[in-house]
Amino acid sequence: MEMMAAEVGLQQSSGFYCQQFPRVPRTSWTQNCIFPGLSKGFLRKSSLSMSSSAQFRSCHVPSINGGTMLKRKGIHVVSSDLASPGLAVELLDAWDDEYNGVIIDTECLPSSANAFASALLASLTNWKLKGKSGIWLKILSEQADLVPIAIQEGFDYHHAEPGYVMLTYWIPDEPCLLPGSPSHQIGIAGFVITDKKEVLVVKEKCPCSCSGVWKLPTGYINKYEDIFSGAVREVKEETGVDTIFQEMVAFRHAHRVAFEKSDLLFVCMLKPLSSDIIVDEKEIQDAKWMPLGEFIEQPFYQEDHMSRKMIEICTAAHEDRYDGFTAQQLISKLDGRVTYLYYKG
Numbered sequence: 001m002e003m004m005a006a007e008v009g010l011q012q013s014s015g016f017y018c019q020q021f022p023r024v025p026r027t028s029w030t031q032n033c034i035f036p037g038l039s040k041g042f043l044r045k046s047s048l049s050m051s052s053s054a055q056f057r058s059c060h061v062p063s064i065n066g067g068t069m070l071k072r073k074g075i076h077v078v079s080s081d082l083a084s085p086g087l088a089v090e091l092l093d094a095w096d097d098e099y100n101g102v103i104i105d106t107e108c109l110p111s112s113a114n115a116f117a118s119a120l121l122a123s124l125t126n127w128k129l130k131g132k133s134g135i136w137l138k139i140l141s142e143q144a145d146l147v148p149i150a151i152q153e154g155f156d157y158h159h160a161e162p163g164y165v166m167l168t169y170w171i172p173d174e175p176c177l178l179p180g181s182p183s184h185q186i187g188i189a190g191f192v193i194t195d196k197k198e199v200l201v202v203k204e205k206c207p208c209s210c211s212g213v214w215k216l217p218t219g220y221i222n223k224y225e226d227i228f229s230g231a232v233r234e235v236k237e238e239t240g241v242d243t244i245f246q247e248m249v250a251f252r253h254a255h256r257v258a259f260e261k262s263d264l265l266f267v268c269m270l271k272p273l274s275s276d277i278i279v280d281e282k283e284i285q286d287a288k289w290m291p292l293g294e295f296i297e298q299p300f301y302q303e304d305h306m307s308r309k310m311i312e313i314c315t316a317a318h319e320d321r322y323d324g325f326t327a328q329q330l331i332s333k334l335d336g337r338v339t340y341l342y343y344k345g
Contacts, residue, residue, distance in 0.1 A: 092108075097136075100134075121153065135171065147167070151167070188221060190216060190231045199290055202239065227268070240274075240280075243272055245269075326344070
């Protein structure tokens with residue numbers, strides 16, 4: 001669910017959480033293309049015919065029994081006339097997913113626009129005859145000239161990341177059952193308090209509704225980052241203070257935030273392991289340790305009932321009057337992976 005991929009100078013406040021669009025490093029998924037709800041099946045490849053007017057390149061792909069096998073990487077059509085007699089049209093390289101759909105192989109798309117148009121049209125006809133449902137087509141930035149062709153054939157935009165755009169095509173004459181694009185962004189707030197009841201607070205640089213207010217360190221978790229790890233990292237990056245995760249005390253679910261997406265904010269209790277503050281001037285204006293009473297008595301929190309309630313819950317957790325959720329490593333039978341389950345231990 002993580003999500004937006006551009007630095008935007010727009011900011012919005014939601015509770016005591018100062019919303020800022022995340023800065024995501026440019027990455028391109030050119031290998032192991034896996035989407036939620038999709039998994040690779042075996043490679044399905046078929047050709048209608050071959051002609052001297054087409055030149056083939058090869059690439060190595062995994063075989064069913066392990067290892068690799070050589071296959072044609074795409075078609076470069078010499079003739080620009082798609083209606084030319086004897087013109088060879090080959091189906092796009094693709095594999096079946098487990099939902100009766102098809103995932104087109106991005107790495108083996110034809111290198112010319114007219115060859116792609118012919119292969120796409122022939123492939124769609126073939127998949128319709130086979131009773132397939134959803135078609136997934138990932139097009140890289142360097143293949144951007146293929147996007148208008150796919151749109152013209154009926155593909156829709158699903159989502160985009162730096163380096164690629166994902167398109168889909170739903171074949172059955174019924175409501176589309178393909179999963180929607182990522183709809184949420186995930187943020188964290190770190191509540192760090194000492195035995196003397198001093199809270200680690202920061203002032204944001206942003207000209208938003210919380211400008212000038214001392215607030216908790218907040219931020220977005222990175223791709224493939226656990227919630228509690230993101231909280232520890234954000235506090236360290238903004239203030240230089242080392243912490244350890246104790247428990248998750250609450251979370252807030254808001255809608256229509258950045259880019260009309262929904263937003264989840266997880267409030268984490270962190271125990272300080274150091275006290276020296278080193279302000280990251282690129283992200284925040286200032287940081288300090290503030291007495292809990294002074295912190296919560298700021299006019300902003302007197303008027304913001306949600307933020308005040310969150311701070312009260314964190315205070316109760318610090319005083320052992322409230323139990324939050326701890327993170328425990330468990331293995332899921334669904335995918336065999338070790339992951340974290342948050343619950344009251």
